[in-house]
Amino acid sequence: MSTSHVLLGLLAAGPSHGYDLKRRHDERFPQARPLAYGQVYSTLQRMVRDGLAEVEGSESDGGPERTTYRRTEEGARTLHRWLAEVAPPAPFVANEIFTKVVVALLSGADRAGGAGRQGGDDAPAPDPAAYLHAQRAAHMARMRELTAVKTAPGADLSTVLSADYALSHLDADLRWMADAAQRLDALAQEVQAP
Amino acid sequence: MSASPTASAAPLLAARGLHLSHGATPALRGASLTVSAGETVAVTGPSGSGKSSLLHCMSGILRPDSGEVRLDGERLDTLPEERRSALRRTEFGIVFQFGQLVPELTALDNTALPLLLGGARRKEAQETAGAWLERFGVRGQAGLRPGEMSGGQAQRVALARALVTGPRAVFADEPTGALDSLAAEQVMTALVHAVRESGTALLLVTHDARTAAFAEREVTVLDGTVHDPSGRSGPPAAASATGGAAARRTGEDA
Numbered sequence: 001m002s003t004s005h006v007l008l009g010l011l012a013a014g015p016s017h018g019y020d021l022k023r024r025h026d027e028r029f030p031q032a033r034p035l036a037y038g039q040v041y042s043t044l045q046r047m048v049r050d051g052l053a054e055v056e057g058s059e060s061d062g063g064p065e066r067t068t069y070r071r072t073e074e075g076a077r078t079l080h081r082w083l084a085e086v087a088p089p090a091p092f093v094a095n096e097i098f099t100k101v102v103v104a105l106l107s108g109a110d111r112a113g114g115a116g117r118q119g120g121d122d123a124p125a126p127d128p129a130a131y132l133h134a135q136r137a138a139h140m141a142r143m144r145e146l147t148a149v150k151t152a153p154g155a156d157l158s159t160v161l162s163a164d165y166a167l168s169h170l171d172a173d174l175r176w177m178a179d180a181a182q183r184l185d186a187l188a189q190e191v192q193a194p
Numbered sequence: 195m196s197a198s199p200t201a202s203a204a205p206l207l208a209a210r211g212l213h214l215s216h217g218a219t220p221a222l223r224g225a226s227l228t229v230s231a232g233e234t235v236a237v238t239g240p241s242g243s244g245k246s247s248l249l250h251c252m253s254g255i256l257r258p259d260s261g262e263v264r265l266d267g268e269r270l271d272t273l274p275e276e277r278r279s280a281l282r283r284t285e286f287g288i289v290f291q292f293g294q295l296v297p298e299l300t301a302l303d304n305t306a307l308p309l310l311l312g313g314a315r316r317k318e319a320q321e322t323a324g325a326w327l328e329r330f331g332v333r334g335q336a337g338l339r340p341g342e343m344s345g346g347q348a349q350r351v352a353l354a355r356a357l358v359t360g361p362r363a364v365f366a367d368e369p370t371g372a373l374d375s376l377a378a379e380q381v382m383t384a385l386v387h388a389v390r391e392s393g394t395a396l397l398l399v400t401h402d403a404r405t406a407a408f409a410e411r412e413v414t415v416l417d418g419t420v421h422d423p424s425g426r427s428g429p430p431a432a433a434s435a436t437g438g439a440a441a442r443r444t445g446e447d448a
């Protein structure tokens with residue numbers, strides 16, 4: 001996914017200028033990181049260079065002059081190709097939570113075996129169970145925040161669904177953490193086996 | 195219930211050191227939980243941890259073997275069943291996983307039932323009930339019996355019935371447990387909007403993290419004791435004995 005695909009989608013409604021595109025993006029994707037204006041501008045330049053968009057003209061409306069852009073045929077085709085493309089379902093699992101649990105067990109093994117005493121001996125032993133407990137609390141706090149956002153009076157459907165997207169992923173993490181917490185001892189044996 | 199002036203600063207609900215056994219099986223072992231007026235609290239924990247027993251004791255459905263439950267600072271658990279039953283009708287609203295609607299009655303009559311049992315006149319009871327059905331988006335189902343509605347609609351009717359008397363607290367035990375995820379989201383959203391607007395406290399028992407996130411605060415029940423990260427409910431009775439195991443086990447269940 002790239003910003004140009006989103007801008008091509010926003011331009012489908014008709015020619016528009018950079019500030020308006022940024023505003024509509026931020027409105028449509030309320031939980032996403034807001035688009036920086038500079039990023040919108042540089043993306044539009046690149047789209048013009050690649051033939052996906054072209055300058056329609058400029059308007060001033062009494063204020064500063066603004067360049068308006070419109071989508072080209074090529075831009076429309078590029079967008080439609082991307083929309084039909086299947087996103088690869090997470091080809092690599094590189095999750096920080098899982099990595100921390102395994103690394104904690106690995107460094108715990110060093111201690112238990114008395115090997116690898118390369119300093120830092122006084123550091124407290126890594127405790128993956130306590131870590132998972134704390135991580136769960138942080139996840140729950142974020143889930144409460146997102147739920148408060150979507151249940152606020154007047155929250156629109158874009159807000160509700162974008163919060164639900166984030167909530168589903170946090171919930172999936174929590175389920176995994178619950179399973180992992182129950183199987184930590186077995187995982188430790190496996191990870192720490194010589 | 196009229197609170198005495200000295201009790202006005204007391205929390206709405208306070209359970210202290212509750213013990214309860216089902217036969218030889220202990221369900222609660224010194225559970226304590228404090229809930230303020232208008233507050234929403236999620237009670238989570240593994241199945242069999244005692245969270246439903248806690249809800250039953252705090253709502254006066256069950257009497258604990260020992261410990262106490264106070265409503266506005268006054269003992270609830272020592273009242274005779276008849277008085278507790280009357281309090282449940284006027285001060286509390288209760289919702290379970292499966293709505294417990296009366297199958298022979300329409301949605302409107304189900305919702306009006308607590309008012310009628312409290313002596314309200316039929317016409318007024320039905321008007322109030324109709325307004326609550328409207329509030330939960332099921333006015334159109336007012337004439338249907340529970341078997342003629344979807345699960346989500348039946349739970350909305352159950353919520354309307356729980357709130358129809360203007361209770362001080364709603365107790366909900368897995369209220370979305372039988373619903374698909376979209377219906378669950380809609381029922382929970384309607385519930386928190388309603389309790390927020392009416393200043394009603396909510397005690398929400400659930401094993402589901404997404405449901406729990408609808409509450410402002412979460413406590414976890416493990417082996418019959420309450421672990422409250424806010425510290426407001428006091429330390430769990432058996433903290434010193436099970437602290438290590440508890441820290442490990444809280445990751446177990448959402």
